[in-house]
Amino acid sequence: MKSPSSRRSADDRGFRLGTGFFALLVVLLVAGIFWELYRTSQLSLAKFGFRFWTGKTWDPVSGEFGALPFIWGTLYSSILAMLISTPIALGIAIYLSELSPRRLRTPLAFLTELLAAVPSIVYGLWGVFVLVPIVRKLQVVTPDWLKKVPLFSGPPLGVGMGAAALILAVMVIPFTSSVAREVLKAVPASQREAAYALGATRWEAIRAALRFGRTGIIGAVILGFGRAVGETMAVTMVIGNNPQIKASLFAPQYTMAAVIANEFTEAADDLYLSALIEIGLVLFVITVFINAISRLLIWSVTREVKAQVPKPTATVAFAAPTGGGQ
Amino acid sequence: MNRTRRRKAFSGIVVFLCGAAVFLALIPLFFVFGYVIEKGFSSLSWDFFTRMPKPVGEPGGGMANAMVGTVYLIVIAGAFAVPVGVIAGVYLTEYGKKTFGSLVRFTADVLNGVPSIVIGIFAYGLAVLPVKHFSALAGGLALGFMMIPIITRTTEELLNLVPGTLREGALALGATRARAAFSVMVPAALPGIMTGVLVALARIAGETAPLLFTAFNNRYFSTSLVQPISSLPVQIYTYAVSPYEDWHRQAWAGALVLVGFVFVFSVLARVVTRRLERMHRA
Amino acid sequence: MSETVVSEMETSAGGPAPGAEPTSAAAVSSLAGRKIRMESKRLNFHYGPKQALWDISLQIPEKTVTAFIGPSGCGKSTFLRCLNRMNDIIPDTRVEGDVLLDGNDIYGPGTDIVDLRRRVGMVFQKSNPFPKSIFENVAYGLKINGLASRGEMPERVEKALRRAALWDEVKDRLDASAMGLSGGQQQRLCIARAVAVEPEVLLMDEPCSALDPIATGKVEELIHELQREFTIVIVTHNMQQAARVSEFTAFFMLGRLVEHDRTEKLFTNPGQKITEDYITGRFG
Ligand SMILES: Nc1ncnc2c1ncn2[C@@H]1O[C@H](COP(=O)(O)OP(=O)(O)O)[C@@H](O)[C@H]1O
Numbered sequence: 021m022k023s024p025s026s027r028r029s030a031d032d033r034g035f036r037l038g039t040g041f042f043a044l045l046v047v048l049l050v051a052g053i054f055w056e057l058y059r060t061s062q063l064s065l066a067k068f069g070f071r072f073w074t075g076k077t078w079d080p081v082s083g084e085f086g087a088l089p090f091i092w093g094t095l096y097s098s099i100l101a102m103l104i105s106t107p108i109a110l111g112i113a114i115y116l117s118e119l120s121p122r123r124l125r126t127p128l129a130f131l132t133e134l135l136a137a138v139p140s141i142v143y144g145l146w147g148v149f150v151l152v153p154i155v156r157k158l159q160v161v162t163p164d165w166l167k168k169v170p171l172f173s174g175p176p177l178g179v180g181m182g183a184a185a186l187i188l189a190v191m192v193i194p195f196t197s198s199v200a201r202e203v204l205k206a207v208p209a210s211q212r213e214a215a216y217a218l219g220a221t222r223w224e225a226i227r228a229a230l231r232f233g234r235t236g237i238i239g240a241v242i243l244g245f246g247r248a249v250g251e252t253m254a255v256t257m258v259i260g261n262n263p264q265i266k267a268s269l270f271a272p273q274y275t276m277a278a279v280i281a282n283e284f285t286e287a288a289d290d291l292y293l294s295a296l297i298e299i300g301l302v303l304f305v306i307t308v309f310i311n312a313i314s315r316l317l318i319w320s321v322t323r324e325v326k327a328q329v330p331k332p333t334a335t336v337a338f339a340a341p342t343g344g345g346q
Numbered sequence: 347m348n349r350t351r352r353r354k355a356f357s358g359i360v361v362f363l364c365g366a367a368v369f370l371a372l373i374p375l376f377f378v379f380g381y382v383i384e385k386g387f388s389s390l391s392w393d394f395f396t397r398m399p400k401p402v403g404e405p406g407g408g409m410a411n412a413m414v415g416t417v418y419l420i421v422i423a424g425a426f427a428v429p430v431g432v433i434a435g436v437y438l439t440e441y442g443k444k445t446f447g448s449l450v451r452f453t454a455d456v457l458n459g460v461p462s463i464v465i466g467i468f469a470y471g472l473a474v475l476p477v478k479h480f481s482a483l484a485g486g487l488a489l490g491f492m493m494i495p496i497i498t499r500t501t502e503e504l505l506n507l508v509p510g511t512l513r514e515g516a517l518a519l520g521a522t523r524a525r526a527a528f529s530v531m532v533p534a535a536l537p538g539i540m541t542g543v544l545v546a547l548a549r550i551a552g553e554t555a556p557l558l559f560t561a562f563n564n565r566y567f568s569t570s571l572v573q574p575i576s577s578l579p580v581q582i583y584t585y586a587v588s589p590y591e592d593w594h595r596q597a598w599a600g601a602l603v604l605v606g607f608v609f610v611f612s613v614l615a616r617v618v619t620r621r622l623e624r625m626h627r628a
Numbered sequence: 629m630s631e632t633v634v635s636e637m638e639t640s641a642g643g644p645a646p647g648a649e650p651t652s653a654a655a656v657s658s659l660a661g662r663k664i665r666m667e668s669k670r671l672n673f674h675y676g677p678k679q680a681l682w683d684i685s686l687q688i689p690e691k692t693v694t695a696f697i698g699p700s701g702c703g704k705s706t707f708l709r710c711l712n713r714m715n716d717i718i719p720d721t722r723v724e725g726d727v728l729l730d731g732n733d734i735y736g737p738g739t740d741i742v743d744l745r746r747r748v749g750m751v752f753q754k755s756n757p758f759p760k761s762i763f764e765n766v767a768y769g770l771k772i773n774g775l776a777s778r779g780e781m782p783e784r785v786e787k788a789l790r791r792a793a794l795w796d797e798v799k800d801r802l803d804a805s806a807m808g809l810s811g812g813q814q815q816r817l818c819i820a821r822a823v824a825v826e827p828e829v830l831l832m833d834e835p836c837s838a839l840d841p842i843a844t845g846k847v848e849e850l851i852h853e854l855q856r857e858f859t860i861v862i863v864t865h866n867m868q869q870a871a872r873v874s875e876f877t878a879f880f881m882l883g884r885l886v887e888h889d890r891t892e893k894l895f896t897n898p899g900q901k902i903t904e905d906y907i908t909g910r911f912g
């Protein structure tokens with residue numbers, strides 16, 4: 021847009037640069053986090069190199085730091101959480117965007133999104149005092165033959181991988197479902213209509229919509245995964261905090277976020293602190309990567325559609341007053 | 347014919363399962379809320395709001411300092427995050443169509459997904475490491491960094507609800523772009539921006555992880571920027587993992603206060619946003 | 629299969645004017661003797677509290693093209709979508725009256741909507757191919773309805789693409805994404821997809837409005853070909869197009885059917901004053 025007077029365009033420029041500076045701060049913040057974590061983890065990076073990520077021993081007393089158990093715990097708990105939460109979250113998204121009676125839609129959407137509003141610490145508290153005892157009872161009644169299966173072996177502690185995965189699943193559901201719903205909302209009605217017009221059933225029409233938005237749906241699932249990977253308090257409180265690599269759902273394990281939360285203030289020497297910060301650095305890089313991918317996938321659907329479909333409402337809104345004035 | 351019936355039956359089953367998924371997700375919601383309300387209310391007392399914590403193992407006391415501490419941390423966080431976030435949001439609405447705007451939007455969304463504990467380490471490196479001292483300032487910084495992307499994006503979203511004709515109207519009267527933005531656009535979206543801020547506040551008010559090694563904890567009442575300070579979430583955490591029955595009860599009471607806070611702001615935000623949407627659509 | 633044949637009924641001047649008392653089952657004299665595929669009887673339609681169609685009674689003769697014209701918002705699309713119950717998927721809508729397909733009420737209790745929509749196909753204003761390959765797009769309806777085995781599929785897809793006059797342009801790239809086709813090709817693909825399931829009636833809602841004149845010409849030619857096998861109903865806001873492609877034309881106004889007659893007659897010697905005003909461009 022060209023301004024008529026030069027004074028105004030100078031003002032405009034000042035305004036753009038002024039506000040642009042604050043926008044730039046957002047970008048600088050991310051760069052700053054990376055730089056700061058990189059800087060403060062130098063000690064550990066230099067001393068251990070790649071060995072840090074393959075070592076299985078975490079022994080602060082002897083200065084031996086291997087982070088593999090944390091990587092394992094983080095990935096395992098997050099993947100389990102995704103296995104549980106993805107079908108439920110997609111079911112919710114489909115129900116709310118395609119099936120629910122209009123009157124129920126808003127309250128149900130609000131309730132499911134409320135799951136995301138509950139603070140992590142409250143989930144943790146609930147996990148410690150409600151969920152963990154339930155898991156413990158389950159473990160006690162697990163028949164012996166089932167306990168021989170590695171997935172269910174171990175003493176009945178309650179805390180452990182299973183409890184953590186369950187709580188993570190609950191926490192991740194609202195993120196995946198609300199983004200998936202947004203994606204489905206962006207799928208043009210014409211896709212469903214095309215399917216219906218060929219004799220599709222309700223589910224077949226929904227499948228056509230899912231198919232159209234599938235990159236975005238995948239993005240929604242990946243976004244949920246990113247949340248699970250970085251989740252800290254609730255997991256810390258129920259996973260048992262034991263750096264070991266076990267397949268068992270009943271075994272206490274540890275995650276990257278949890279070890280930082282637990283040991284950061286206790287890290288007496290610089291190397292220990294530096295090792296924890298290196299875990300933080302990798303957690304940062306992983307989550308940035310996951311979030312970047314998921315955002316790009318989600319945008320590829322929601323943006324593309326916005327760009328393709330002209331907004332008829334706008335033309336109607338603008339046409340009416342001019343037409344009336346003539 | 348038979349095939350059609352089979353397809354319809356299958357469709358019906360899937361539809362049913364989708365409804366069941368909603369139901370399934372609501373179970374933990376009611377379960378969590380139910381426990382927090384039941385256990386929280388039975389532990390809530392006047393002392394809880396007015397007293398300081400007792401020394402380890404002694405029953406009684408309250409979380410007065412933690413509640414004040416949480417408010418204090420939020421104020422510190424908001425003091426720098428609100429202006430940064432709102433102005434960045436204004437930039438995105440006014441000039442954000444180009445590559446840089448997309449980059450900012452993208453980074454904000456990515457930042458939103460960075461684990462809070464990582465932000466905590468960043469604040470630790472900025473404000474704790476140089477002075478070797480936990481402080482309220484460090485905690486406030488950590489929370490503020492988390493607020494910035496949320497406020498930026500909600501501000502942009504809500505400013506976009508304001509019809510562009512409003513801006514054009516102001517420009518046509520000879521207003522500068524800055525004038526148009528801050529005297530016409532922002533006021534029109536103000537209730538929405540305020541709720542965006544409230545949502546961000548509600549989101550960070552319950553954050554625990556980034557405070558563990560920035561604001562740390564403090565048994566005493568403090569309003570010093572450079573001293574460690576207590577907060578509701580950290581206090582709940584400390585009490586929850588302790589072996590004392592009375593502290594467990596207080597942790598539930600703290601959780602009730604926290605959830606109540608979050609719930610009220612979520613409802614409020616929703617009501618205001620919907621009213622704003624309706625206003626500008628009509 | 630019962631067939632309705634219009635009796636020799638004298639109707640002097642088409643349907644009722646807007647606001648005038650509706651006359652029931654206004655039939656067009658020139659329909660006499662034609663076999664009727666679809667028919668609506670005193671059809672009313674409501675979007676929630678808003679009524680969009682008033683008392684539409686209209687007959688659609690077999691194996692020819694019937695065009696719906698009228699100013700924007702007059703209910704052409706709404707009526708068209710009543711013919712395959714596409715409006716069912718819009719919440720809070722209500723239909724009164726009957727729509728007969730081969731004499732059976734499609735809003736009756738015995739109707740299988742899925743089967744109905746297979747028999748009454750539809751092509752939309754904006755082409756809406758699925759983000760799949762060209763082949764899969766055409767095969768989609770056959771697949772979900774179980775109308776062709778895997779082995780028969782290529783043959784059926786080819787036949788449909790040939791009928792849509794698209795085969796020669798795409799035969800070398802059937803596995804390419806349909807999204808890569810030009811707008812006109814996409815629309816013909818959608819027509820191929822619709823005819824692949826062998827519908828009896830083909831509904832087209834302004835199928836050319838998003839196309840350039842050359843692509844429009846191709847689609848019109850195609851419509852001309854297809855009428856030999858299918859009963860076609862086309863909505864258009866372009867009166868020249870109606871005149872070019874259709875044998876019968878129905879003129880809608882404010883949710884009512886004003887006049888329905890042979891296209892030639894309607895355009896040269898309309899029975900209603902408003903029809904004349906509309907086609908001569910004296911309002912709207
Ligand atoms: N989904 C809908 N909800 C409410 N009203 C609608 C809807 N679709 C169309 N209408 C209204 O019904 C009337 C007829 O619309 P339509 O059948 O699309 O007209 P045409 O196709 O002749 O332009 C219009 O006034 C329109 O605003």
Ligand SMILES: [Mg+2]
Nearest residue numbers: 704705706833
């Ligand atoms: Mg229309």
